[in-house]
Amino acid sequence: MTIATPHPYETLKQWLLGKAREQLKTTDAPDWLKGQRLAALDVFANATLPTRKTENWRYTPIVSLNSLSQAAAGDETRSPTESLPELSAGPSPTFTFIDGVLSTTPESVAGLTWTRFSEASDAQQLHITAALQSLPPQHPFLALNAGWSGEGLLLEVAPEATLPLIQIHYLAQTAQALSLPRIVVRAGRHSRFELLEVFASSPRADGTGLTNHAIQFQLANSAQCVHTVVNHEAPEQRHIGFVQATLQGHSRYEHHAFARGSALCRRDIQVDLSEPAAETRLNGVYLLNGSRHCDFHTCINHQAPHCNSEEAFRGIIGDTARAVFNGRIHIYRDAQKSNAQMSNNNLLLTSRAEVNTKPELEIYADDVKCSHGATVGQLDKQALYYCQSRGIPYEMACQLLSHAFVNELLESVPNGEIATWLEALAEPFYREAKPA
Amino acid sequence: MLSIKNLYARVEDKEILKGLTLDIKAGEVHAIMGPNGSGKSTLTHVLTGREGYEVTSGEVIYEGKNLLDMAPEQRAQEGLFLAFQYPVEIPGVSNLQFMRTSMNSIRKYRGQDELDAGAFLKLARQKIGMVNLDPEFLKRGVNEGFSGGEKKRNEIMQMLMLEPRLALLDETDSGLDIDALQVVANGVNALKHPDRAVLLVTHYQRLLNYIVPDYVHVLANGRIVKSGGRELALELEEKGYGWLNIDDSDSNA
Ligand SMILES: Nc1ncnc2c1ncn2[C@@H]1O[C@H](COP(=O)(O)OP(=O)(O)O)[C@@H](O)[C@H]1O
Numbered sequence: 001m002t003i004a005t006p007h008p009y010e011t012l013k014q015w016l017l018g019k020a021r022e023q024l025k026t027t028d029a030p031d032w033l034k035g036q037r038l039a040a041l042d043v044f045a046n047a048t049l050p051t052r053k054t055e056n057w058r059y060t061p062i063v064s065l066n067s068l069s070q071a072a073a074g075d076e077t078r079s080p081t082e083s084l085p086e087l088s089a090g091p092s093p094t095f096t097f098i099d100g101v102l103s104t105t106p107e108s109v110a111g112l113t114w115t116r117f118s119e120a121s122d123a124q125q126l127h128i129t130a131a132l133q134s135l136p137p138q139h140p141f142l143a144l145n146a147g148w149s150g151e152g153l154l155l156e157v158a159p160e161a162t163l164p165l166i167q168i169h170y171l172a173q174t175a176q177a178l179s180l181p182r183i184v185v186r187a188g189r190h191s192r193f194e195l196l197e198v199f200a201s202s203p204r205a206d207g208t209g210l211t212n213h214a215i216q217f218q219l220a221n222s223a224q225c226v227h228t229v230v231n232h233e234a235p236e237q238r239h240i241g242f243v244q245a246t247l248q249g250h251s252r253y254e255h256h257a258f259a260r261g262s263a264l265c266r267r268d269i270q271v272d273l274s275e276p277a278a279e280t281r282l283n284g285v286y287l288l289n290g291s292r293h294c295d296f297h298t299c300i301n302h303q304a305p306h307c308n309s310e311e312a313f314r315g316i317i318g319d320t321a322r323a324v325f326n327g328r329i330h331i332y333r334d335a336q337k338s339n340a341q342m343s344n345n346n347l348l349l350t351s352r353a354e355v356n357t358k359p360e361l362e363i364y365a366d367d368v369k370c371s372h373g374a375t376v377g378q379l380d381k382q383a384l385y386y387c388q389s390r391g392i393p394y395e396m397a398c399q400l401l402s403h404a405f406v407n408e409l410l411e412s413v414p415n416g417e418i419a420t421w422l423e424a425l426a427e428p429f430y431r432e433a434k435p436a
Numbered sequence: 437m438l439s440i441k442n443l444y445a446r447v448e449d450k451e452i453l454k455g456l457t458l459d460i461k462a463g464e465v466h467a468i469m470g471p472n473g474s475g476k477s478t479l480t481h482v483l484t485g486r487e488g489y490e491v492t493s494g495e496v497i498y499e500g501k502n503l504l505d506m507a508p509e510q511r512a513q514e515g516l517f518l519a520f521q522y523p524v525e526i527p528g529v530s531n532l533q534f535m536r537t538s539m540n541s542i543r544k545y546r547g548q549d550e551l552d553a554g555a556f557l558k559l560a561r562q563k564i565g566m567v568n569l570d571p572e573f574l575k576r577g578v579n580e581g582f583s584g585g586e587k588k589r590n591e592i593m594q595m596l597m598l599e600p601r602l603a604l605l606d607e608t609d610s611g612l613d614i615d616a617l618q619v620v621a622n623g624v625n626a627l628k629h630p631d632r633a634v635l636l637v638t639h640y641q642r643l644l645n646y647i648v649p650d651y652v653h654v655l656a657n658g659r660i661v662k663s664g665g666r667e668l669a670l671e672l673e674e675k676g677y678g679w680l681n682i683d684d685s686d687s688n689a
């Protein structure tokens with residue numbers, strides 16, 4: 001493939017920009033918010049959309065976004081999606097976004113307040129503004145997200161509060177829909193909460209669109225957050241997501257990702273350990289078949305001493321699917337006694353499945369413990385034979401071993417109901433993905 | 437029950453079995469001895485259908501059927517069992533889950549209902565008790581981090597659960613202390629039945645003090661070069677393999 005012009009995605013960018021401006025005009029946002037949106041759109045307008053020459057996007061072409069501007073609504077067809085199995089987690093306050101628009105909110109939850117960006121108080125406006133402005137400049141889609149005036153949501157967890165499981169569901173429903181939700185979470189000192197975000201497509205076989213999502217966490221001293229993100233969208237959906245967490249002293253952020261991938265699925269996760277004794281754990285499982293794609297770019301910034309990070313991503317890649325994992329650990333000069341562990345293990349089921357995995361370590365402190373490892377392999381032939389010798393049919397043996405490969409991570413999700421549910425979400429993959 | 441006729445087999449272009457003939461009838465216990473590298477393990481893997489073990493001529497009839505036509509899992513479903521010389525570790529799959537999948541696969545093949553969870557657990561606990569392993573081992577990954585002896589006990593546990601018609605044991609006695617040896621022997625003796633048969637591959641006659649074989653065969657250079665009763669094992673122990681005029685350079689029997 002040759003890239004014809006210096007800016008191959010200029011048309012796409014202008015189209016997205018036009019859509020964003022049009023929307024801003026027709027939305028009744030308060031002036032402070034409009035100002036923020038416009039500033040963000042300026043950043044987007046000056047950004048260059050990534051091509052394969054952009055280091056961070058080398059293995060994740062965004063070419064599938066072009067059809068957003070080219071196809072008329074309803075032109076695209078897509079496969080019907082299996083509807084999600086029920087999560088039996090008891091009563092759990094749930095927010096639902098449909099095509100990026102906040103459509104349902106829960107009844108009141110003790111210890112939690114939620115506020116639409118457009119209804120923020122003066123004090124809240126400052127927090128939202130700070131969050132919107134803390135954009136990593138290398139990520140144009142974050143600017144697009146900040147400039148989009150679909151509803152944003154601020155969640156505030158009261159100090160000392162312990163919350164029930166909170167859920168946010170994002171449903172892609174309408175053909176060609178552009179969904180750009182933005183969530184800002186502020187957690188008070190010593191608060192504890194668990195958030196489950198689920199991205200799904202409506203089971204109907206409509207067209208698909210783009211989900212460009214961003215969530216930011218501010219964890220005060222000793223706050224604890226467990227965040228699970230499930231990507232279970234139609235294979236044709238395009239998804240670009242961003243997670244960022246800033247951790248104060250002794251706070252802990254735990255992330256569990258579960259992704260089935262899609263035509264384009266790119267997720268950036270950035271954790272800033274900004275004060276001593278903050279701790280994070282990033283786990284992820286990706287199960288890709290067909291021609292699905294999934295790209296995790298993670299970045300853990302050890303900015304302060306005595307912080308810990310543990311990261312483990314595992315994936316199984318079948319058919320002609322492709323996975324990308326880029327794990328960056330940045331240990332600042334003053335971050336002595338940092339502890340950082342990272343691993344990425346991949347199982348390729350076919351000769352046409354692909355994975356690109358890369359650790360990126362930047363270590364400027366001298367008293368640190370840091371380890372990393374990446375593997376790419378196939379199902380263990382000896383183990384398969386051993387299973388068969390016990391009467392287990394070959395295909396079932398493959399399923400058993402695939403299951404075993406990722407199950408340790410799924411089981412590590414602290415909420416048992418979610419862990420069980422994730423195992424159920426994974427089940428169809430084991431049946432569909434055949435080694436070849 | 438098992439009839440092997442003039443079997444030739446190769447592994448990676450190397451001819452290893454060279455005209456092996458052996459008959460095993462229901463109710464019998466056979467022991468195969470022989471120097472290292474003579475093809476004992478190869479024989480067991482050919483019988484269970486391991487990939488890469490290519491039969492170039494000869495036939496194997498098991499219970500009236502052509503064994504070599506069957507996929508490895510079907511052989512197991514038909515009642516063949518191999519206790520591996522080197523049991524395989526499967527991290528992430530618990531012993532319990534493994535055995536449950538195994539038993540239910542076999543039951544399904546035979547048109548039986550799946551065992552319910554309670555009945556299965558009870559059975560597993562009983563059998564693991566018979567090999568003196570802590571029931572905690574049921575929850576651990578299959579052979580994961582087990583000691584050599586624990587792996588062998590685990591093989592016998594599996595054998596006791598599956599109750600095979602024909603059990604092949606490949607050097608299950610190697611590296612075991614007397615206690616563990618006793619456990620293996622008790623396991624095999626518990627399985628003995630007029631409808632079943634056992635083929636023991638062993639390097640030492642020690643095991644045969646506990647499991648009395650009906651026949652002892654010497655495998656050398658890919659063929660059975662001598663067969664006899666259990667006294668043959670004692671003779672081998674005493675004299676080594678030299679008197680049989682075979683190369684036993686790396687044998688320590
Ligand atoms: N996978 C293999 N590839 C090549 N040669 C093998 C393989 N497995 C066994 N062999 C060779 O086959 C011969 C017989 O091996 P084996 O059956 O393990 O002997 P035994 O069990 O009697 O000690 C040996 O020479 C061994 O090196």
Ligand SMILES: [Mg+2]
Nearest residue numbers: 476477521607
């Ligand atoms: Mg051997």
